[in-house]
Amino acid sequence: KKKPLPVSAKDYANRGMSLEEDINATNEYYLEMNIAVIHKKPTPVQIVHVDYPSRSAAKITEAYFKQASTTDYNGLYQGRYIDFEAKETRNKTSFPMRNIHDHQALHMKRIIAQGGVAFLLVRFTLLEEVYFFEARHFLDWYDNSEARKSIPKSAFEENGYLVPQSYQARVDYLQIIDSHYS
Amino acid sequence: KKKPLPVSAKDYANRGMSLEEDINATNEYYLEMNIAVIHKKPTPVQIVHVDYPSRSAAKITEAYFKQASTTDYNGLYQGRYIDFEAKETRNKTSFPMRNIHDHQALHMKRIIAQGGVAFLLVRFTLLEEVYFFEARHFLDWYDNSEARKSIPKSAFEENGYLVPQSYQARVDYLQIIDSHYS
Numbered sequence A, B: 001k002k003k004p005l006p007v008s009a010k011d012y013a014n015r016g017m018s019l020e021e022d023i024n025a026t027n028e029y030y031l032e033m034n035i036a037v038i039h040k041k042p043t044p045v046q047i048v049h050v051d052y053p054s055r056s057a058a059k060i061t062e063a064y065f066k067q068a069s070t071t072d073y074n075g076l077y078q079g080r081y082i083d084f085e086a087k088e089t090r091n092k093t094s095f096p097m098r099n100i101h102d103h104q105a106l107h108m109k110r111i112i113a114q115g116g117v118a119f120l121l122v123r124f125t126l127l128e129e130v131y132f133f134e135a136r137h138f139l140d141w142y143d144n145s146e147a148r149k150s151i152p153k154s155a156f157e158e159n160g161y162l163v164p165q166s167y168q169a170r171v172d173y174l175q176i177i178d179s180h181y182s
């Protein structure tokens, strides 16, 4: 059973920053402190037309968003390959699985098979909680949920880890890896 | 001293495919055969304006290329974090270093410090040779070359590894990792 966040840490959660912004700031801190090298992958874009005005930068004038074939973030921490997807939900009692695409689930399986550390960071926004949820647990739900379309919050409490927050590492997920992967 | 490619393998090199296309096809093969999970990062784009036509896909109408802050490719192979930059040159006697940016060199240093496998794949296009060149060797040249702006081809021959080519793995760089990293 997880303990609730201490009040002082909770303060950081409610400043209207998206989970992605908080993770990016955390990764920037990890990078500057030589703790880890973890980056968000650029948004995949299908470029259709580019103008090359003389003496100016090339301008993309027609492009479309492509669906990502992998997860949001990957990188390296103390020799370990790290790979995760970040998701927020305003739901208080469960996490809807529709936000994770089939090829992302397949990607997680491949990462596990190759010995990487694969997980989800899920923020229950209204509860101000971020969970580190190992991909193997996510995949259990994903592969065995014909009918179910969501993972109950209790699964995060039971099998996940509440991610501590601090000023410089707003979503300090590497602490979970330090504690639970040896 | 490296042996030249056998003639039969050389055939594959001269079909007008870019190094990037060949690496992407190789990675696709690695992925499908469950050998490794290595992807090219999407091109980083600064999106300025998006149109949302009703009943059609969102259309990006103004965007600009951003300079990459990391390398072209990363991923996972048998528990190892893999990270590399791919470059082609039509120069026959040296590799011009101007194509590698400062923050890419810094990124390589960080990857080495965290225990990852960092390298360059350099194709000497007119010679039909691709070299696996460890980032530590590249960084030696990079950090100690006030005057010099290029790495002589002989350095690739002495400190690099000629990458074998085959039909399905056109730039079979994991063979180098198998042979030289234990």
Ligand SMILES: [Mg+2]
Pocket: A072, A085, A086, A087
């Ligand atoms: Mg996400």
Ligand SMILES: [Mg+2]
Pocket: B072, B085, B086, B087
């Ligand atoms: Mg390149």
